[in-house]
Amino acid sequence: MTTFTPETDAQVIDAVRWAVAEGQPLEIVGQGSKRGLGRPVQAAHTLDLSRLSGVVSYEPEELVLVVRPGTPMLEVEALLGSQGQCLAFEAPDYAPLWGGQAGEGTVGGLVAAGLSGPRRLKAGAARDHVLGVTAVSGRAELFRAGGKVVKNVTGYDLPKLLTGSHGTLGVMTEIVLKALPAPPLTRTLVLAGIDAAAGVKAMADAMGSPAEVASAAWVPAELPFTGIPPRTPSVLLRLEGVDVSVDARLAGLTRLLEGRAATAVLDNDESAALWEELRDATPFAQRPDLVVWRLSVTPGEGAAVLERVRQAIPGTVGWLDWAGGLVWLGIPPGDAQAGLVRGALSGNGHATLFRAPDPVRAAVPVFQPQPKPLADLSARVKAQFDPAGVLNPGRMGG
Structure with a gap:
């Protein structure tokens, strides 16, 4: 096994030229922190x-x-x-x-x-x-x-x-x-005690308002997040900007959503900590036993997709980000249940197997299978850029 550690463009060119000449594919890495994403690369050299x-x-x-x-x-x-x-x-x-x-x-x-x-x-x-x-x-x-x-x-x-x-x-x-x-100030409006379906409606209304919501998520009762009351499903709406603007938009948003759930406001530090946990999927990092999926769907369908997976796979936990357009799923260990997860999409959206053991990722399509016309186009693009198939072979498909 050979590891190339180039320091210049010319040395990168030499390494790829060697790989092409020898018919030896390369795994491309920086620090290797994302080796768990995608299929295991089929290459002996780095x-x-x-x-x-x-x-x-x-x-x-x-x-x-x-x-x-x-x-x-x-x-x-x-x-x-x-x-x-x-x-x-x-x-x-x-x-x-x-x-x-x-x-x-x-x-x-x-x-x-x-x-x-x-x-x-x-x-x-x-x-x-x-x-x-x-x-x-x-x-x-x-x-x-x-x-x-x-x-x-x-x-x-x-x-x-x-x-x-x-x-x-x-x-x-x-x-x-x-x-x-960078935003000078961040605050988060919390609607506590609201289920996923009502949460998606609240997020849609917030996104359509003049409040300029920077981020919108719904979190379930089963997972812990900073600043959220224990075992309380909640909608989270983040506002950013200068303090006068944030205060005015927060007041308007609170009036718009009044009566839908109990409300609370997280200040700058607590708000930042909460969104960092959502950004990094921290609850699933703390649950290494779970198989993790990341689904991209129409925002209005997020709650329904999550519920369909919960019904099909008991023990599933998850939350909604991007106002319902991003569904995070943690399912019990073992089989990735790709058929059930992708079946919950009902033909709309795509599902990525975001974390699973290597043998599972090698056996299951990690990325959403493409329709034939799109798969053919992807193959032609790959052939133009990497005709010998020496760059990260297998990462995105068999």
Whole structure:
């Protein structure tokens, strides 16, 4: 087994060229904190990007950050925080969910996996904040796409294509990210004692109001969250901004939802802790016995999908994020029950097996199976970028 640890673009090109010449696939890793996501990679050799690290440039006044893929997320967040800025899509840290330590993730892993947190509702997904990339294809060719501005005309939007491709299309060597000012204040309105169906209606009304809700979630009685009364299903509505604006919008939102449930308000620190737990799926990180699924559905269907899975698989626990559009499921250990989970979608949405033992992930389609026309298109894209199949083979499909 060979491990390549490049420090330059040229060394990445050499490693991929060797893999193509020898017919030896590579597993692409940063710190390896996301090895638990996707199918186990079918490669004996490793391309370790941890030394391809560091900030290339940071222009706070332009809201642009350029980094190498092996740069730790903790370093990026500290740098942005020093200037009162952040990555608005709220990068999650799922390392503890897969048995690792918090703070192990890298920028490259985050972008390759395309992960976004609860603020996705307002700020958009990770792909919307990746302005440009430099990468090496499976042909051992260096290419650049995008730039340092939000709007550019440099051709196909390859940064969005690579975001969420799990390292199967190219090895990123430089990433351009859009930064935004960090919210100065956060408060959360809690509607306590409300079931999932009524919670989805309350979240929809809140999102349609002038309150500019940044995040909306419903949590069940069975799981503990900071600031939520024990064994009380609750809706959580996060407001961000300057204090005068937050207070005014909070008052209006409280009037709108008056009478639906008992209300409480979490202050800045308690609110931040709560949304960090939701962002990182902390309740499931604390329950390593559960098989974890992550479902993307129409927001209005979230409660119904959750209830269908609960009925089909006794012992299931879960919550709703993204105003009902993201369903987190923890099902009892053993079989992943993919047929029952995906059957609950009723043909709408997609389900990702987010955590399971390696043998289960090797046997079950981790990502939602694609209709044939879309699967054929994906195969053609893969063949263009990586014709020899040397980049993370098996990660996204058999």
